[in-house]
């Protein structure tokens with residue numbers, strides 16, 4: 001009876017819900033948030049405005065944005081116990097430290113157990129401000145420095161760089177971080193957002209959903225790709241080696257990291273903005289070779305582009321972070337800073353029209369058999 005059941009491994013091509021938050025046209029290589037093109041948002045908007053748009057559904061008026069921004073700024077506080085936890089785990093991967101700290105916040109903050117739209121929004125906005133604080137505090141603590149207190153006058157992106165480096169960023173550096181966060185803010189039923197929805201589907205709290213999302217983002221097939229791209233760039237070393245590197249990978253049928261996507265068959269529209277950033281920053285900083293190595297890989301991968309294998313958002317972002325002197329293991333946590341509003345709204349939407357997410361696996365194990373006692377095995 002089960003022989004004709006169609007199995008959709010990896011849930012490829014399956015719609016599990018409706019969503020009005022973002023739209024991906026994989027064939028055309030287009031992405032929009034709430035009906036606004038990612039290209040307009042990346043060039044004209046700010047992360048704070050995009051957060052508001054994603055969460056509330058409309059671009060804010062000036063008064064609405066001012067109030068929203070004030071809520072985010074006021075939330076730039078961490079309990080002392082979180083700093084203790086960061087100190088105790090400082091030698092771990094920053095993604096593990098971040099996940100552990102967010103999990104600790106669930107246990108430390110009185111209202112974290114509350115569910116309902118107001119609680120999800122309040123906890124979500126607070127976590128949006130706390131996540132960059134945790135990452136920056138860890139980077140300082142593991143390098144023997146004290147955490148840099150948040151500056152409540154700076155934008156989300158500028159404050160992140162301030163806390164990370166202890167010096168006020170240039171306007172260009174802050175804008176590049178802002179654009180990076182905008183580009184990473186939301187992406188439909190990606191693995192981490194889907195995982196968060198599974199957690200919220202059990203009526204868990206928002207912190208639980210975000211801990212799940214962080215765990216899922218960390219893998220190299222998802223948010224971890226930017227770190228792997230940078231390792232690849234170091235392994236290639238000079239632009240001349242790029243073609244041979246790709247040839248060897250293809251021969252062994254290994255994935256070339258930063259390429260491929262479950263939904264896009266054309267180039268990921270977010271990559272364009274990162275590519276422009278790498279090129280400009282590399283030239284400005286007298287280090288154009290990183291861009292040249294990446295373009296060498298792109299050229300060598302061209303024969304596969306017609307099969308839908310193109311660069312994704314993570315292909316260029318690592319080099320931007322490297323040019324800013326940011327260590328490789330912070331690349332996934334930086335993705336998480338940007339993805340916060342996407343996770344929050346997906347958790348809120350899941351809660352709003354909740355249904356337990358529970359698919360089926362088709363059993364292909366042994367037929368029913370009698371229990372074998374230990375002495376007979």
Ligand SMILES: CC(=O)SCCNC(=O)CCNC(=O)[C@H](O)C(C)(C)COP(=O)(O)OP(=O)(O)OC[C@H]1O[C@@H](n2cnc3c(N)ncnc32)[C@H](O)[C@@H]1OP(=O)(O)O
Nearest residue numbers: 220221222223225254255256257258259260261262312314
């Ligand atoms: C922010 C993000 O999460 S974006 C994704 C970041 N991840 C990466 O960059 C890691 C490298 N990429 C990959 O591993 C994959 O492309 C994934 C996991 C992102 C998507 O995987 P899937 O949707 O299962 O792959 P898909 O079905 O599109 O693959 C089709 C074919 O392209 C191949 N392919 C996919 N990605 C790559 C790649 N990066 N390099 C070489 N070949 C690839 C597959 O092997 C498959 O070939 P086959 O049909 O001969 O077996």
Ligand SMILES: O=C([O-])CC(=O)C(=O)O
Nearest residue numbers: 186187189190191262313
């Ligand atoms: O949508 C996906 O599968 C992965 C992705 O690009 C993202 O989460 O930004």
